[in-house]
Amino acid sequence: MFDFSTLSTGIINGNPNFSVTYHLTSNDAITGTAPITTPIMVNATTIYYYRLKYVDPNNPINGCFQVGKFKFRSGNIVVNNATITSCNYDNTGIGYFDLNSANVYGPTNVVKKYYPTMADLTAGTNEITTPSAYASQAPKTVFVKITTNEGCTANAEITLQFLPALAVVPATVKACNNNNAGTGVFDLTAPDVYPTSTNVTKKYYPTLADLNAGTNEITNPAAYTSAAPKTVYVRVRNPQGCTGYNQITLQFNPVVTVNDASIEECYIESNVTTASFNLTVPSVTTQTGHTKRYYKTQADAIAGINEILNPTTYISTTAVVYVKVISIENCYAIAKINLKVLPPVQSAVLKDKIICIEDKTTLDAGPGFDAYEWSTGATTQSISNVSAGIYTVKLKTGKCWTLQQVKVIASVQPVITSIDINNDSFTINATGGKAPYKYSIDGVNWQDSNVFTGLPRGENKAYVKDAYDCNPISVQVTVPNLLNAITPNGDNKNDYIDYSALAYKKDLVFTVFDRYGNMIYKADKIRNYTWDGTSGGKKIVTGTYWYTITWTENDKDNTQTKYSGWVLVKNIQ
Incomplete structure (x- = not known):
């Protein structure tokens, strides 16, 4: 294969007024037709033609050309024998x-064909069709035929030789048997099993049979989980x-041994379900030089996250915490600490008491x-002659003290809220204190009913006491003496x-009020404390009317009192 254009530079020698073309026949060269414009296969026997043309730069229509012929001559190429290596x-x-x-x-612009013998090369038989991965024994010689684009050929020998096997050294890897789990995580990549070079690949296998067969490769050699002692295998390429x-060889580091422990601490007063624990106190291992x-x-604990940063003053409810005991090899075991x-x-017997303000009592x-420590200074189980007030006692159980408060409460006396008077009887209405109430009008004789009848007109006294039977309260009761009939006829x-x-x-x-409950008259002290049977300045019709008189007693409780009665009004028209 030859590119004729490569000849043009030497022929024209940089003169822009000349051009050259190449042809397969003399007639094509004379007429300037069918020039060779692309590389073609050539040989040493064929005649080839050229046409060299000149153009006058001053008068381009004038020009001339010359044709000629030439042949190619076969040339020799120089090849080298070579030696290549591969692994056994x-x-x-x-x-x-x-x-x-x-x-x-x-x-590189040549064709190479490879043959197992020189006889095969000469005959062109049994060509090696996979020269980039030729499987062969060694030492051995194969043969190559090189052909250039111009058709030139030469033969060379290639000697095949084996490289020596890689010198891989044995190693030992250690890992932690953490928490005595029986397995460790081994970094098989850590030892330098081939110190000669780092430009190698390594594959790991659980058995030698797997290594030879290329099966069951360990795909996570940097974190290989395994029991120990054990042997695995590495192939270096x-x-x-x-x-x-x-x-x-896989081996365990010394195992960390631990034991569980317990801590009991007294409650915190501000939050009785919690206590402050010193987690560093209990002994969880007999080994020394470890970190906890x-x-x-x-x-x-296993993940090493959310560590308790205040182990000496750890506030907790009754619970379980875990201590990670770590050796100098960074191996660990986990112990449990029970917190109570x-x-x-x-x-259970000391209760608040309610007593009369004038009484004393005993607290037990x-x-x-x-042990006992009362707020009064007493250290006995009970204290006597106690009046109303708030007391505390510290009760010791084991190593803990419990502060308990007890109240001696003065009973709240009832209050007479109102008295309803109806002619010569009245009803006492009381609240507060502790029901049921007792009622009296002399402070000596008591009854359950709050109604008293047949009372004399004028001033009376009512007494009330509650279920605590403390000193009674009393209030003054006025039973008015009013007429039941009036005749407003002016006869005085x-x-x-x-x-x-x-x-x-x-x-x-x-x-x-009239008999229908309609209010017809209302007056206070500004109307002379009298009523003459009129309503709105006019006499009312003869009939029976009802009235009420309400007031507030002059006592500390401002007892509301209501007197109800009726009056017959005879108005003569």
Whole structure:
């Protein structure tokens, strides 16, 4: 294959007025037709033609040309014998040789064909069709035929030789048997099993049989989980495909031994379900030189996250925490620490008491405690002659003290809220204190009913006490003496109702109603404390009317009092 254009530069020699073309026939050269414009196959027997043309630069229509002919002459190419190497793959006696890598001829625009014998090369038989991966024994010689684009050929020899096997050294890898799990995580990549070079690849196998078969490769050699002691195997391969192997022995580091422990602490008063624990106190291992770290959960301890940063003052409820004991080899075991909050133990018999303000009582915390400390200074089980107030006692159970408060409460006396008076009887209404109430009008004789009848007109006294039977409370009761009939005819006899005897009462109000409940009259102290049977300045019709008189007693409780009565009004028209 030849490119004729490569001849043009030497012929024209840079003169822009000349041009040259190449042709296969003399006639084509004379007429300038069918020029050769692309590379073609040439030989040493064919005649080729050229046409050299000149153009006058001053008068381009003038020009001339010249034709000529030439042949190619066969030339020799220089080749080299070469030696290439390959690995004796796993000592099988076979290597895979890249015949193309043999440096038998420098230029690259050639065709190379490879043959197992010189006879095959000469005959063109049994060509090696996979020269880049030729499987062969060694030492051995194969042959190559090089053909250039111009058709020139030459033969060379390629010697095949084996490279030596890689010198892989045995190694030992240690890992932790953490928490005595029986397995460790081994970094098989850590030992330098091939110190000769780092430009190699390594593959790891659980058995030698797996290594030879290329099966069950360990795909996570940097974190290989395994029992120990045990032996695994490593195969090392360099870029040339040479291999070697050896064993890696797996061993455990010294095992960390631990034991569980417990802590009991007294409750914190502000939050009785918690206590402050010193996690560093209990002994969880007999080994020395270890580091301890504390965690709320076993999962956190294993992962090494959420560490308890205040182990000497750890606040917790009754719970379990975990201590990770770490050796100098960074191996660990996890122990459990049971935390127990000793709760407050209060007296079940010591209760608040309610007494009369004038009484005394005894407070008894009951038996079963190791010590007593009362707020009065007493250290006995009970204290006597106690008046109303708030008391505390510290009760000791084991190593813990419980502060218990007890109240001696003065009973709240009832209050007479109102008194309803109806003619010569009245009803006492009381609240507060503790029901049921007792009622009396002399402070000596008591009854359950709050109604008293047949009372004399004028001032009376009512007494009330509650279920605590303390000193009673009392209130003054006024039973008015008023007329039941008036005849407002101006004869100055029974012309009006006069309730001026109640004028000293606070908030006094006199109200009259007809038989339908309609209010027809209402007056307070500004109307002379009398009523003459009129409504709105007019006489009312003869009939029976009802009235109420309300006031506030002059006592500390401002007892509301209501007197109800009726009056017959006879108005003569």
